[in-house]
Amino acid sequence: MALIETGESMKQIADIxxxxxxxxxxxxxxxxxxxxxxxxxxxxVRG
Known part of the structure; x- marks a missing residue:
């Protein structure tokens, strides 16, 4: 479960x-x- 949440957090950080x-x-x-x-x-050009 912690790995899934970590993966989702990393995905959100990448999107940001x-x-x-x-x-x-x-x-x-x-x-x-x-x-x-x-x-x-x-x-x-003008100068």
């Missing part, structure tokens, strides 16, 4: 980790990439 990874990518890494590829190039 994947959700956090997706959230980090969507809310931080992708906007940062857009900033570095688009907005900074626009500043360099």
């Amino acid at each position: 980790k994947y959700n956090l990874d997706d959230n980090m990518k969507m809310n931080f890494l992708e906007p940062l990439h857009t900033l570095s590829t688009k907005d900074i190039k626009e500043v360099q």
Whole structure:
């Protein structure tokens, strides 16, 4: 019984980790990439 509960807990932790990874990518890494590829190039062209 304890092994089943441990396995379920590990599965829940993995799900949380994947959700956090997706959230980090969507809310931080992708906007940062857009900033570095688009907005900074626009500043360099105008400057």
